[in-house]
Amino acid sequence: MKLFEPYTQRSLTLRNRIVVSPMCQYSAQAGVPDQWHLVHLGSRAVGGAGAVIAEATAVSPEGRISAHDTGIWNDAQREAWRPIAAFLAEHGAVPGVQLAHAGRKASVWRPWEGGGPLPAEQGAWQTVAPSAIAFDADWHVPQALDIDGIRRVVADFRAAARRAKDAGFKLVEVHGAHGYLLHQFMSPLSNRRDDNYGGSFENRTRLVREVLAAVREVWPQELPLWLRISATDWADHGWTIDDSVRLAGQLSGLGVDLVDVSSGGLVPHVKIPVGPGYQVPFAARIRQESGMATGAVGLITEPAQAEGIIAGGAADLVLIARASLRDPYFPRRAAQELGATITAPEQYQRAW
Numbered sequence: 001m002k003l004f005e006p007y008t009q010r011s012l013t014l015r016n017r018i019v020v021s022p023m024c025q026y027s028a029q030a031g032v033p034d035q036w037h038l039v040h041l042g043s044r045a046v047g048g049a050g051a052v053i054a055e056a057t058a059v060s061p062e063g064r065i066s067a068h069d070t071g072i073w074n075d076a077q078r079e080a081w082r083p084i085a086a087f088l089a090e091h092g093a094v095p096g097v098q099l100a101h102a103g104r105k106a107s108v109w110r111p112w113e114g115g116g117p118l119p120a121e122q123g124a125w126q127t128v129a130p131s132a133i134a135f136d137a138d139w140h141v142p143q144a145l146d147i148d149g150i151r152r153v154v155a156d157f158r159a160a161a162r163r164a165k166d167a168g169f170k171l172v173e174v175h176g177a178h179g180y181l182l183h184q185f186m187s188p189l190s191n192r193r194d195d196n197y198g199g200s201f202e203n204r205t206r207l208v209r210e211v212l213a214a215v216r217e218v219w220p221q222e223l224p225l226w227l228r229i230s231a232t233d234w235a236d237h238g239w240t241i242d243d244s245v246r247l248a249g250q251l252s253g254l255g256v257d258l259v260d261v262s263s264g265g266l267v268p269h270v271k272i273p274v275g276p277g278y279q280v281p282f283a284a285r286i287r288q289e290s291g292m293a294t295g296a297v298g299l300i301t302e303p304a305q306a307e308g309i310i311a312g313g314a315a316d317l318v319l320i321a322r323a324s325l326r327d328p329y330f331p332r333r334a335a336q337e338l339g340a341t342i343t344a345p346e347q348y349q350r351a352w
Contacts, residue, residue: 002311003303003318004340007050009257009293011222012170014050014094014317016342017310018331021260021297021319022053022098022173022228024065026110031058031071032080041084044324045093048331048342050317052093054084056100056175059160060153062125063101063181066110067118072097073156078163085168091345096171098228099160099215101153103181104129104142104190129184130191130198130207136268150197150207153181158214165220172219173226174211178265182208183230186247187239187266205247209254216255226295227251228260231282234270241282248290259286260295260319277305284314295319303334 007014020041027036037054044052058064058071071077081097088095106127107118117139118124128149129142145153157174164172176182184190185207191198197206212227219225231244248259261283264272272278279298287294296315300306306318324330335342344352 001307001335001338001340003307003338004335004342007317009224012094012224015092016048016050016331017317018049018306018334019096019295019317019319020044020049020052020093020324021321022055022175023321023325024055024069026066026068028068028070031061031064031069031073031077033070033077033084034080037070038084038087042087042091043328045088045091046345046348047329048335049093049320049324050331051096051171052088053096053098053171053173054081054169056098056102056180057160059099059101059156062106062128063103063156064106065100065102066108067123068110072099072160072163072167075163078167081164081167081169085170089168089170094171095169096173097164097167097169098173098175099157099164100175101156101181103127103184104133104135104140105179107140129181130193133190133192135179144193147195153207154210154214157211158218161215162218165218165223170223171226172215172223173228173260174208174215175228176208177228177230177260177262179230179267180265182211183239183266186243187233189233189235189238189267201243201246205250208247209250212251212254212256221255224257225255226258226260227256228262230265231261231263231279231286233266234264234272235267238266241285244282245286245289248286248292251290251292256292258293258295258316259283260297261286261315262297275299276301277309280309280314287313287315293317297321303337306334307338
């Protein structure tokens with residue numbers, strides 16, 4: 001079974017090709033992960049995944065999606081992540097974290113509270129973006145970042161990567177997808193700048209390239225660096241799959257090892273042809289045309305489907321999100337259905 005073959009990048013080996021995708025829990029206080037995060041992430045390591053990536057973790061307070069996001073902008077947060085990363089590693093999963101800045105999509109309610117923008121009386125904060133264009137009607141109008149603000153963003157990602165290393169994470173993914181800050185700079189729909197960070201493809205991708213270079217400066221050379229992108233905005237005149245292929249072709253020179261290929265999120269009210277594996281063709285094209293390793297994500301819900309993606313060469317890894325929320329032991333079920341053998345923890349071996 002290709003799905004259960006080990007996968008090596010740099011000095012790191014995943015025990016199989018199944019990765020638990022970063023999924024926000026909106027359950028932290030002051031950016032500090034707690035026992036919920038330990039149990040949530042830890043159960044998926046026990047469940048047999050090759051790697052487990054912690055949720056979009058803010059590199060600065062203003063970079064949080066909600067006030068309940070996890071963060072890694074201070075040392076208290078770093079120390080809270082340390083036992084979580086250690087537990088993941090102890091149980092055989094590569095511990096990863098996704099570094100993120102929400103940009104104009106920050107300062108919102110949690111999904112179960114409505115998900116819209118926070119009002120001032122509920123603690124809303126000033127959001128930032130490449131241009132002063134709101135995400136949607138009735139959303140906060142972000143402040144366009146000046147050059148000093150852009151430099152602070154780069155510095156925040158660099159510092160967050162350093163803390164991630166010190167916390168014991170072995171894999172870092174930079175979040176450049178789903179309409180968050182780096183994606184906002186990349187897409188002409190949200191970036192109307194006329195300086196070195198706007199206009200041309202090279203200018204619009206400048207910030208993501210600077211962030212990746214800054215992270216790689218402090219992230220150990222023996223450990224992998226990934227980038228999540230939205231392959232398309234699903235909107236006219238926006239970011240396209242052609243842009244994604246072009247960007248992917250530049251990434252190896254920046255020390256990036258894999259592109260985690262999602263889509264959408266930049267603008268509301270777009271029509272997305274959602275269906276099983278609907279984003280897999282994007283991962284396949286990027287892999288084929290750029291030579292960059294890819295991860296496929298999006299309605300990958302069945303073991304045979306995941307096996308087919310890897311065996312068919314569409315991607316190097318599959319990232320499981322909602323299917324993992326429904327079943328923390330998805331890899332164990334997949335192994336049983338596909339006839340593969342994976343080792344259970346000693347405490348559970350009498351069940352196998």
